[in-house]
Amino acid sequence: MGPLPVPFNRPSLVGNEVKYLRDAIRRGQLAGDGHYTRQCSARICELTGAPRAMLTHSCTAALEMAAILCNLGPGDEVIMPSFTFVSTANAVALRGAVPVFVDIxxxxxxxxxxxxxxxxxxxxxxxxxxxxxxxxxxxxxxAAIARAHDLLLVEDAAQALGSRYKGRPCGSLGDLAAFSFHETKNIISGEGGALTVNRPEMVERAEIIREKGTNRSRFFRGQVDKYTWVDIGSSFLPGELIASYLYAQLEMAEMINTRRLACFERYMEAFAELETRQRLRLPRFAAEGTGNGHMFYLLLRDEADRAGFIAHMKANGIGTPFHYVPLHSAPAGKRLARSHGRLAVTDRISETLVRLPMFFDLGSQIENVIDHALGYFDGEAIS
Ligand SMILES: Cc1ncc(COP(=O)(O)O)c(C=O)c1O
Known part of the structure; x- marks a missing residue:
C-alpha cells in the first residue's frame, strides 16, 4: 500500500482542548463572555500587543464590527485588495458603502x-x-496615506496571528484588526474570530456593537443599573464552548506557528532549484516582515500549468487548491464595488497560484507532497 492521501488541511488537537471543554461545561456558563472568553481575550492581547481584544464568532463578524466602527454609510468608499476573501468586501457593502479594489x-x-x-x-x-x-x-x-487623508486603517489579519512587521505584531498595526480562528487557520476553534481595538476611544462602542447594540458590558461591570438598546449592533460573540477550545489552542500558539514555519522552510528548500530554473515562483516577502507559516503557495506558468499540477496532485491523493477568485470579477463585486486602475497583477496571480497542504500534523507527510510535486515537473522534463 502506498502513502496515505494528504488533505490540504486537517484540524488537530494540540493540548488542553478536551479538558477545557469539559471544564467550560462544569462551570455552567455556556453563553459568551465567561471565564474562557476572558482568558482568550487576554492571551490575544499578549500575542498581538493590542490593548484590547474582543472574541467574535468569525473574522467575518470582526470585519463587520470594524465597518460599523468606521461609521461607514452610503456614499463612502473603502480601499482594499480585490485579491481577498469575500468578507473583507461584504463588511463594507453591508453598510451601503463601496469597496474600491486596487492591485497588489x-x-x-x-x-x-x-x-x-x-x-x-x-x-x-x-x-x-x-x-x-x-x-x-x-x-x-x-499608515502614512491614512494619516495624510484622515482615513482609518483596518488590518484583515485573518491569516496573520503571530506575524510581525518591523518587529511589531500584526493586530497592533492598524486602528482595528480582524482575526480568524476558522479550522483552516493556524489557531482554530472550528469557526471563530477576534477584533483587536487599538484606539481607546473606540472600545466602548465596540463592546456595544458586539452585544447587540446594548450597554450590557457596562451593566455587568456595575457602571449602569440596567442595560438597554443604545446603538446598532448584532450578536457578534461566541459561546464559552468555542472559547474553551480556542484557549487551548492559543496557549500553544508559538509552538503551532514554529511547526508550520518549519514546514514552510522545507517547502522553500525543496522547490528552490525549480525557482532558479524559472520553472515556478516561490513566496517572496518584504524584509521588514516575518510570517507565521500560515500558507505555502507556488506560482506556476499559467492557468493550464496550474490545472495540470492540481490534477497530477489529485491523482496522487494530495489536496492542492487554488485560492481567491478576484472580487472585481465576481458578480457581486461588479454590482457592489468598483476598481481603480487595471488589476493586472491580481488577475495573473489568481490564475497561477496553487496552495500546498499545510497543517499542524503534516509531519513527514510533507515529503510525500514534495515527491509528487517534483514528479510533476520532472515528468515534464522527460517528455
Ligand atoms: C483574508 C480573509 N478575511 C476574512 C476571512 C473570513 O474568516 P472567517 O471564516 O473567520 O469569517 C478569511 C477566511 O479565510 C480570509 O482569508
Missing part, C-alpha cells in the same frame, strides 16, 4: 500602497489591508 504588489501579493494612494477620493473613509498568507502588508506606507 507582485512580490508580496499584498495591497500595493502606490495603488492605494492613487485611489483616494474625497469619499474615501478607510483602507482595509489584508496580510496575505500571513505576510504583513506594508503598514508604514499605508
Amino acid at each position: 504588489d507582485s512580490d508580496t501579493l499584498n495591497i500595493d500602497p502606490v495603488c492605494v494612494a492613487a485611489a483616494v477620493t474625497p469619499r474615501t473613509r478607510a483602507i482595509f489591508a489584508v496580510h496575505y498568507a500571513g505576510f504583513p502588508a506594508d503598514m508604514d506606507a499605508l
Whole structure:
C-alpha cells in the first residue's frame, strides 16, 4: 500500500482542548463572555500587543464590527485588495458603502500602497489591508496615506496571528484588526474570530456593537443599573464552548506557528532549484516582515500549468487548491464595488497560484507532497 492521501488541511488537537471543554461545561456558563472568553481575550492581547481584544464568532463578524466602527454609510468608499476573501468586501457593502479594489504588489501579493494612494477620493473613509498568507502588508506606507487623508486603517489579519512587521505584531498595526480562528487557520476553534481595538476611544462602542447594540458590558461591570438598546449592533460573540477550545489552542500558539514555519522552510528548500530554473515562483516577502507559516503557495506558468499540477496532485491523493477568485470579477463585486486602475497583477496571480497542504500534523507527510510535486515537473522534463 502506498502513502496515505494528504488533505490540504486537517484540524488537530494540540493540548488542553478536551479538558477545557469539559471544564467550560462544569462551570455552567455556556453563553459568551465567561471565564474562557476572558482568558482568550487576554492571551490575544499578549500575542498581538493590542490593548484590547474582543472574541467574535468569525473574522467575518470582526470585519463587520470594524465597518460599523468606521461609521461607514452610503456614499463612502473603502480601499482594499480585490485579491481577498469575500468578507473583507461584504463588511463594507453591508453598510451601503463601496469597496474600491486596487492591485497588489507582485512580490508580496499584498495591497500595493502606490495603488492605494492613487485611489483616494474625497469619499474615501478607510483602507482595509489584508496580510496575505500571513505576510504583513506594508503598514508604514499605508499608515502614512491614512494619516495624510484622515482615513482609518483596518488590518484583515485573518491569516496573520503571530506575524510581525518591523518587529511589531500584526493586530497592533492598524486602528482595528480582524482575526480568524476558522479550522483552516493556524489557531482554530472550528469557526471563530477576534477584533483587536487599538484606539481607546473606540472600545466602548465596540463592546456595544458586539452585544447587540446594548450597554450590557457596562451593566455587568456595575457602571449602569440596567442595560438597554443604545446603538446598532448584532450578536457578534461566541459561546464559552468555542472559547474553551480556542484557549487551548492559543496557549500553544508559538509552538503551532514554529511547526508550520518549519514546514514552510522545507517547502522553500525543496522547490528552490525549480525557482532558479524559472520553472515556478516561490513566496517572496518584504524584509521588514516575518510570517507565521500560515500558507505555502507556488506560482506556476499559467492557468493550464496550474490545472495540470492540481490534477497530477489529485491523482496522487494530495489536496492542492487554488485560492481567491478576484472580487472585481465576481458578480457581486461588479454590482457592489468598483476598481481603480487595471488589476493586472491580481488577475495573473489568481490564475497561477496553487496552495500546498499545510497543517499542524503534516509531519513527514510533507515529503510525500514534495515527491509528487517534483514528479510533476520532472515528468515534464522527460517528455
Ligand atoms: C483574508 C480573509 N478575511 C476574512 C476571512 C473570513 O474568516 P472567517 O471564516 O473567520 O469569517 C478569511 C477566511 O479565510 C480570509 O482569508
